[in-house]
Amino acid sequence: MEKEQLEELYERIAELFEEGDYQSIRAIISELEPFDLSVICEELEEKRLPLFFRMMAKDVAAECFSNMSSELQELLIRKMSDTELKAMLDELFVDDTVDIIEEMPANVAARMLANSDPVTRAQINQILNYPKDSAGSIMTTEYVRLDKNMSVMDAFTRIRRVGTEKETIYTCYVTQSDRTLVGVVTAMDLMLAEPDTLISDLMETNVIFSTTDEDKSSVVKKFSDYGFLALPVVDKDNRLVGIVTVDDAIDVALDEATEDVEMMAGITPTDKPYLKAGVFSTWLARVPWLMLLMLSATFTGAIISAYEEALSHLVILTAFIPMLMGTAGNAGGQSSVTIIRALSLGDVVPGDILRILWKELRVSLLCGVSLAIVGFFKAIWLDGADTLVAMVVCLTLFATVVASKVVGCCFPVLIKKIGFDPAVVASPFITTVIDALALVVYFAVATALIPNL
Amino acid sequence: MEKEQLEELYERIAELFEEGDYQSIRAIISELEPFDLSVICEELEEKRLPLFFRMMAKDVAAECFSNMSSELQELLIRKMSDTELKAMLDELFVDDTVDIIEEMPANVAARMLANSDPVTRAQINQILNYPKDSAGSIMTTEYVRLDKNMSVMDAFTRIRRVGTEKETIYTCYVTQSDRTLVGVVTAMDLMLAEPDTLISDLMETNVIFSTTDEDKSSVVKKFSDYGFLALPVVDKDNRLVGIVTVDDAIDVALDEATEDVEMMAGITPTDKPYLKAGVFSTWLARVPWLMLLMLSATFTGAIISAYEEALSHLVILTAFIPMLMGTAGNAGGQSSVTIIRALSLGDVVPGDILRILWKELRVSLLCGVSLAIVGFFKAIWLDGADTLVAMVVCLTLFATVVASKVVGCCFPVLIKKIGFDPAVVASPFITTVIDALALVVYFAVATALIPNL
Numbered sequence: 001m002e003k004e005q006l007e008e009l010y011e012r013i014a015e016l017f018e019e020g021d022y023q024s025i026r027a028i029i030s031e032l033e034p035f036d037l038s039v040i041c042e043e044l045e046e047k048r049l050p051l052f053f054r055m056m057a058k059d060v061a062a063e064c065f066s067n068m069s070s071e072l073q074e075l076l077i078r079k080m081s082d083t084e085l086k087a088m089l090d091e092l093f094v095d096d097t098v099d100i101i102e103e104m105p106a107n108v109a110a111r112m113l114a115n116s117d118p119v120t121r122a123q124i125n126q127i128l129n130y131p132k133d134s135a136g137s138i139m140t141t142e143y144v145r146l147d148k149n150m151s152v153m154d155a156f157t158r159i160r161r162v163g164t165e166k167e168t169i170y171t172c173y174v175t176q177s178d179r180t181l182v183g184v185v186t187a188m189d190l191m192l193a194e195p196d197t198l199i200s201d202l203m204e205t206n207v208i209f210s211t212t213d214e215d216k217s218s219v220v221k222k223f224s225d226y227g228f229l230a231l232p233v234v235d236k237d238n239r240l241v242g243i244v245t246v247d248d249a250i251d252v253a254l255d256e257a258t259e260d261v262e263m264m265a266g267i268t269p270t271d272k273p274y275l276k277a278g279v280f281s282t283w284l285a286r287v288p289w290l291m292l293l294m295l296s297a298t299f300t301g302a303i304i305s306a307y308e309e310a311l312s313h314l315v316i317l318t319a320f321i322p323m324l325m326g327t328a329g330n331a332g333g334q335s336s337v338t339i340i341r342a343l344s345l346g347d348v349v350p351g352d353i354l355r356i357l358w359k360e361l362r363v364s365l366l367c368g369v370s371l372a373i374v375g376f377f378k379a380i381w382l383d384g385a386d387t388l389v390a391m392v393v394c395l396t397l398f399a400t401v402v403a404s405k406v407v408g409c410c411f412p413v414l415i416k417k418i419g420f421d422p423a424v425v426a427s428p429f430i431t432t433v434i435d436a437l438a439l440v441v442y443f444a445v446a447t448a449l450i451p452n453l
Numbered sequence: 454m455e456k457e458q459l460e461e462l463y464e465r466i467a468e469l470f471e472e473g474d475y476q477s478i479r480a481i482i483s484e485l486e487p488f489d490l491s492v493i494c495e496e497l498e499e500k501r502l503p504l505f506f507r508m509m510a511k512d513v514a515a516e517c518f519s520n521m522s523s524e525l526q527e528l529l530i531r532k533m534s535d536t537e538l539k540a541m542l543d544e545l546f547v548d549d550t551v552d553i554i555e556e557m558p559a560n561v562a563a564r565m566l567a568n569s570d571p572v573t574r575a576q577i578n579q580i581l582n583y584p585k586d587s588a589g590s591i592m593t594t595e596y597v598r599l600d601k602n603m604s605v606m607d608a609f610t611r612i613r614r615v616g617t618e619k620e621t622i623y624t625c626y627v628t629q630s631d632r633t634l635v636g637v638v639t640a641m642d643l644m645l646a647e648p649d650t651l652i653s654d655l656m657e658t659n660v661i662f663s664t665t666d667e668d669k670s671s672v673v674k675k676f677s678d679y680g681f682l683a684l685p686v687v688d689k690d691n692r693l694v695g696i697v698t699v700d701d702a703i704d705v706a707l708d709e710a711t712e713d714v715e716m717m718a719g720i721t722p723t724d725k726p727y728l729k730a731g732v733f734s735t736w737l738a739r740v741p742w743l744m745l746l747m748l749s750a751t752f753t754g755a756i757i758s759a760y761e762e763a764l765s766h767l768v769i770l771t772a773f774i775p776m777l778m779g780t781a782g783n784a785g786g787q788s789s790v791t792i793i794r795a796l797s798l799g800d801v802v803p804g805d806i807l808r809i810l811w812k813e814l815r816v817s818l819l820c821g822v823s824l825a826i827v828g829f830f831k832a833i834w835l836d837g838a839d840t841l842v843a844m845v846v847c848l849t850l851f852a853t854v855v856a857s858k859v860v861g862c863c864f865p866v867l868i869k870k871i872g873f874d875p876a877v878v879a880s881p882f883i884t885t886v887i888d889a890l891a892l893v894v895y896f897a898v899a900t901a902l903i904p905n906l
Contacts, residue, residue, distance in 0.1 A: 001661065003802065031659050037679045067678075126879040151500035160645055169641055169684075170623050180558060187640055188622055192613055206484050208454065222708055225488045225520075227700035229623075246699050252707060254677055257710030258794055264714065265790035266783055275796040275808060282812070286787050290824055290854075293783050297834050304772040305836070315765045318774075319757040322888060323750035325775055330719055330746050334739050337718035341711055349456065357729060359735070366736040382751050383758070399623055401743075415569035428510040435775060 001036045009036075010043045017048055024054050025038060034063035041068055050079045062091035069276055070103035077108055086115045093167050094120060095140035095248065098127045127242070135219045136212035138252060139233045139242030144172040148200035152193045155185070167245050171230040174203050177237040181207060182230055209234050212241060216252050221346045223249040260344055263423040264337055266293065289428065296432040300325070302437040310446065310453045316385060317446060320393050321439070327375075327433060328400040328438035331367060333410030335360055336430050342423045343412060350417040356409050364405035372398040392446045399445070400438045407433055454489045462489075463496045469705035470501055479508050487516035494521055503532045516545035522729055523556035539568045546620050547573060548593035548701065551580045582697070588672050589665035591705060592607055592686045592695030597625040601635060605646045607640070620698050624683040627656050632692040633659060634685055642800040663689050663693060671704050674799045676702040696808045713797055717790055719746065741879065749885040753778070756892040763899065769838060770899060773846050774892070780828075781853040781891040782884060784820060788813055788861030789883050793875045796865060803870040809862050817858035825851040845899045852898070853891045860886055 001009075009028065016025045029037065029052075037056065041064065044052055053076060056064060065073060065088060077085060087110065089097060097116070101109045101124065113121055123141040127412055130136025141153055144166050146155050161168040172190075173185035183203030209232045210219050223246055231249075233242045259269040266289035270277055277285075303322070304311070310316055339356065340346040348356060375397045379390035384431065412422035413431050447453050454462075462481065469478050490509065493865065494517065497505055500558045506514060506529060518526060518541060530538060542550060542565065546890075550569070554562045554577065557867025566574055570727050576594040599608050608625065616622040625643075627636035636656030646655055646661040663672050664687045676699055677682055684702075686695045712722040719742035723730055730738075757764070757774070764771055792809065801809060832843035864883050865875035900906050 010817055013676075021611070031658070033661060033679055036547065081630070151715070156644070163641065163645060169644070187644070188616065191622070191640070192610070192616060206486070208486060213792045220703070220707070223700070224703050226486055227488075227675075229699070246682070246703070250673070250677050250699070250703055253703060253706045253710070254673070254798065257706070257713070258798065259715065260710070261714055261790060261794050265717070265786050267787050267791065273798075273800040274791060275805065279812060279815045279819070282816045283823075286784075286816070287820050287823050290780060290783055290787070290820060291827060294776060294780045294824060294828060295831060295835075299832065300775040300779075301836050303771040304775070308768045308772075311767045311771055312765055313762045316758065318764055318771050319754040319761075321771075321774060322753040322778055323747060325779075326750055326753075326884075326888070327743060328745045330743055331739075333718050334720050334743070337714060338720065339726060341714050345707065345711065347724075347726040348728060352728065359732060360726070363735045363739065366732070367740050368745060370736075371741050371747060374744060375747060378748060378751065383754050397747075400471060412486075430777075434585075435779070439775075 001033070006036060006039050009072050010040050011024050011218075013040065013044075013052075017045075017268055022051075022055070025052070029055055029060075031055075034060050035067050037064040038067035041072060046075065050076065058087065058091050064383070066092060066096035066100065069272075070100070073100055074104060074108055077104070077112070080110075080153070082115055085112070089120070093140050093142055094123050094127065097166070098124055098137075101128070109355050110451060116331060130212055133216050134212060135210040135233045135244060136242070137216040138216050138219070138248055139212075139244050140248075141242045142167045143230070143232075143240075143243040144169050146172045146174050146185060146199050147241070148174050148198070148203065150199045151195065152190050152197045152199070152202065153195040154191055155199060156195075159187075159190075169245070171228070171243075173240055173243070174199055174231055175240050179241075181209065181234055181238060181240040183207060207232060210237070210244070217256050217344055218346065219244055220249050220256065221255045222227040226251075256344070259438050260341065260423050263421075264340065264427055266290065266427060292428050296428065297435070299432060299436045300439055303436060304431065307443045307447075309421070310443065313453060314389070314446075314450065316383075316389060316393075317442075319383060320379070320385075320389075323375075324393070324396055324442055325401060325435050325438045327371060327397060328404040328434050331364070331401045332404030332406050332408035332430055332434040335364075335405045336412055336426055339409050339412045340426060343422055348413075350413050353410070353413050353417075356413060357406065360405050360409040361402075364402040367405065368398040371401055388450055392442070395445050395449075396438070397444045399441050400434075401443070403437055404434045407437070454486070455611050459489060459492050463493050466493065466497075466505075470498075475504075475508065478505070480506055482513075483510075486895075487513050490517040491537055492767040493521035494525060497598065503529065511540065511544050515541055515549075519545060519549035519553065522725075523711055525555070526553055526555060526897060527561055530557070530565070535564075540566070542569050542573070545578050546593050546595055547580065548591065548620070551577055551590075554581070576874070583665055586669050587665060588663040588667040588669060588686045588697060589695070591669050591672070591701055592665075592697050593620050594695045595620045595702075596683070596685075596696040597622050598693070599625045599627050599638060599652050601627050601629075601651070601656065603652045604648065605643050605650045605652070606648040607653065608643055608652060611650075612640075620696070621683050624681070624696075626685055626696070627652055628693050634662065634687055634691060634693040635700070637687065654726060660685060660863055661726075663697065664689070670709050670797055671799065673702050673706045673709065677706075713794065713876050716874075717793065717880055719743065719880060734737075745835070745881050746884060750888070752885060752889045753892055756889060756896070757803055760896045760900075763896065767842070767899075767903065769836075769842060770845075770895075771834060773832070773838075773842075774895070776828075777846070777849055777853060777895055778888055778891045780824060780850060781887050784817070784824075784854045785857030785861035785887040788817075788858045789865055789879055792862050792865045793879060796869050796875055801866075803866050806863070806866050806870075809866060810859065813858050813862040814855075817855040820858070821851040821854040824854055841903055845895070845902050848898050848902075849895045850892070852894050853887075856890055857887045860890070 084381045101112055134438045159169050170187045172185045183205045184204045184207050189202050212235055230243045235241050251268045262269045268285040373392045376390050376394035379385040379393045413424045502880045518545035573711045612622050623640045625638045636658045637660050641657050665688055683696045688694050715722045717905045721738040825847045829843050832838040832846045865879045868878045
């Protein structure tokens with residue numbers, strides 16, 4: 001539903017609350033998607049929230065709850081009785097419960113665990129134990145498990161019996177008694193098959209899966225490559241421990257992309273939507289990187305100071321410093337950002353370093369030559385430099401653009417190779433190296449070409 | 454399948470081709486997912502490709518084909534007879550056919566259209582006519598349509614009859630005779646219902662949909678918000694014209710994120726994976742932005758030249774220029790990138806401008822104060838400046854960080870408001886404004902505080 005429509009609905013609900021017309025509120029609730037209800041909950045006055053929430057059907061309430069901000073979730077849980085909490089936890093999918101527990105203060109998390117049934121509690125604890133960003137940490141344990149000796153009719157009976165509690169029924173997993181994954185069957189296969197067909201004759205045995213410790217961006221890539229609706233997650237012994245569904249994969253894809261973008265811009269990623277994040281936490285996510293980059297500029301300052309003498313002789317040289325550093329930074333940034341994104345999409349792997357280097361070298365020569373030519377005439381016509389200074393600018397442009405692109409493409413690959421996230425580490429390091437490089441080249445060329453500098 | 458496993462398989466297939474053991478190649482093919490086959494096709498020697506491709510089952514071949522690079526697709530189409538092409542087009546989904554046609558040279562595209570059956574051809578032409586990046590351009594026309602007077606049993610009969618040709622059978626759409634969309638039913642609803650239930654009693658009538666001209670990033674947001682497997686696309690008269698399936702939504706999400714990242718780094722986005730893009734086209738995607746930013750540095754050069762006199766008196770001022778411009782650029786970049794991403798995710802809309810401004814103002818004051826304090830002591834201790842120069846640096850840092858963040862957050866919103874894509878326009882403009890701003894503030898503060906400059 002569009003934002004404006006929801007605003008109107010919210011106004012209407014606020015009015016109905018004033019009038020005490022709960023019947024009409026209930027009627028509106030019954031028409032809405034859980035996500036839209038969660039948006040309205042965020043707007044609602046705090047005192048009305050518990051009542052509004054209690055008017056929802058149990059399953060809708062649970063889905064609406066899992067879409068709320070953690071502040072609202074905490075507030076509602078604190079207002080719930082143990083019985084209410086238990087009933088809602090029964091409706092929630094395990095992966096959503098885990099996401100919520102991770103954001104709650106310790107006492108609320110403990111209360112949630114205490115009110116989960118023992119089997120679910122064990123599953124929650126298991127998922128909580130997988131490393132952050134792993135397939136294990138985003139999976140759910142609610143999938144339909146079939147036996148290969150079942151008939152299609154048996155399978156339908158099982159799906160009808162357990163289906164409503166499962167996160168998806170459209171992909172069913174065939175396991176042995178020790179939970180080893182041996183095949184998958186889709187609901188489509190089942191619907192198109194004769195009722196007495198055996199699952200073993202119907203199932204696909206070449207199963208694409210993820211392992212519990214696999215990075216979640218690799219899980220997203222599998223969804224994008226294969227177009228699945230769910231992906232099984234297995235442990236080291238090939239035993240099925242959970243599944244990731246495609247709706248969670250989309251959320252991971254969007255979150256990961258936002259994280260990449262933020263880290264490239266020197267921001268520590270947060271899970272919160274922009275307007276929900278506090279001023280202090282936004283400051284905390286930004287200031288360390290600004291500080292780091294500012295301190296690393298000590299190098300560039302020192303290089304300039306070392307050539308103080310030369311600069312005071314020919315002050316026009318100073319006028320080109322921002323342009324040269326800027327162009328080098330932009331050229332290097334293009335390469336590093338391209339490679340970081342390609343690494344994170346799996347389009348390139350560290351083993352491709354030579355192919356990457358060879359390509360960037362050729363691109364950088366083309367870029368370097370084009371910029372050097374334009375830069376030469378710009379220096380003479382727009383900046384009023386003489387031919388000698390324009391020559392210095394031109395040569396520096398060429399050399400720094402090539403060097404920056406090479407540095408920009410190699411660094412992310414090396415950082416990935418030694419096991420760190422290129423998006424985090426690459427940016428400040430590359431900036432510092434390229435800035436220093438641009439200045440050193442500039443002054444070296446200048447002192448070499450211009451007599452008596 | 455992992456990259457290493459596929460490499461091994463490819464080696465094995467190359468060997469089998471040498472030995473002429475086509476039986477074993479066929480056996481390997483039958484075990485593989487279409488996506489994995491497409492990866493192998495990319496590696497295969499060109500002369501072996503048509504034979505390898507012909508060994509696949511018809512439906513697998515079509516899906517494999519839609520995953521190939523456009524170079525390979527073109528090569529294969531040129532080798533196909535009209536009969537072969539016709540057979541493959543029958544197997545392809547309409548949205549995949551459209552994607553392929555868009556990349557083909559005119560004569561190949563014309564041959565593809567000529568070999569499509571008339572109904573499909575009309576649908577292809579319709580989708581080709583929707584604007585780039587719209588919901589209409591990414592939808593497919595192959596969905597299951599039900600009538601509200603059908604029973605669940607009738608619905609199953611229809612699904613079994615038409616299901617294999619549809620892109621999904623898990624969400625079915627209920628329309629009136631004029632194609633007006635009146636409801637949706639999921640396969641799960643159908644499976645859990647009694648056979649004689651009427652569709653009109655089962656269907657959800659509050660349907661979340663997209664319109665044909667809606668931006669595709671808004672389509673992705675709906676998938677993420679509501680967790681659907683497919684989303685109906687309707688025209689202005691609420692008539693159902695197609696659906697977008699979740700697997701396409703994931704690809705759009707990943708592509709859009711890559712586009713955002715590339716545009717923020719000053720690169721014209723391309724569809725091609727990094728290693729597939731040619732050197733010349735990579736150069737073409739990068740050099741205009743480098744050129745533009747280099748030319749825009751004419752302003753900063755001019756500002757520095759205007760203060761040539763002052764700088765030659767106190768050369769240490771020059772040493773701080775890169776640090777001040779860099780910090781301002783980083784501070785502004787953090788804000789603009791955050792807002793651009795939030796706009797593209799739909800977390801904020803232009804109407805939120807005042808809330809954004811108020812938040813950035815507070816964050817920028819915090820950042821400005823922290824950086825100014827650290828910058829002051831850095832100037833004295835690390836850069837050997839005197840107190841007066843350090844004071845100038847400190848005040849400039851504060852003022853430029855605040856100004857840059859305000860500029861950085863407002864510009865993307867304004868650009869969005871007037872209907873352009875903030876990711877394209879914002880970056881070079883913001884950089885130029887912030888660079889100039891930093892220098893002007895710096896020299897203004899310096900000439901005001903330092904006597905006889």
